[in-house]
Amino acid sequence: MKEIKPINILEKFSMFEKLWTPHIIGELNGQYVKLCKLKNDFVWHSHDNEDELFMVFKGTLLMDFRDGRTVEVKEGEILIVPKGVEHRPHTNGEIVLNLLFEPKTTAHTGNVDAEVTVKELGWI
Structure with a gap:
């Protein structure tokens, strides 16, 4: 049986510096739990078959949508982006600590x- 123990998320965040590069910290029900540090702009993309859940641990994540909306996600909040919806995550220049829940098959930049x-x- 696999060892069952708590995962210290803040400790895991301290183990890497590279931005926009997800690191897997767990898996459940065909999903990966990933941590990522975000800063400035990412690319416009969508995921044809997977929803994405973004949970902000530190900072403020901004999510742009093609209809011109920008949604602000603050510390302690989550945002679920439905499959097929084109989006672009970015920040206001600060480093944002973000946790993602995604199916194991989810490509980093989708399509x-x-x-x-x-x-x-x-x-990690």
Whole structure:
């Protein structure tokens, strides 16, 4: 049986510095639990088959949508982006600590292959 123990999320955040690069900290029911540090702008993208859950631990995440809306996600809040909805996460220049719940099959930048796309995620 796999060892069952708590995961210290803040300790895990301290283990990496690279921005916009998700790190896996757990898995459940076909989903990965990922941590990512965000700063400035990311790429416009969508995920055809997966919803995404963003949970902000520190800072404020801004999520742009193609209809011109920007949604602000503050510390302690979550935002669920439905599959197929084009979005662009960004910040106001601060580093945002973000937790993601996504199916294991979710591609980092969805339907876009960009310079920032991470093809193989690592565990921490």
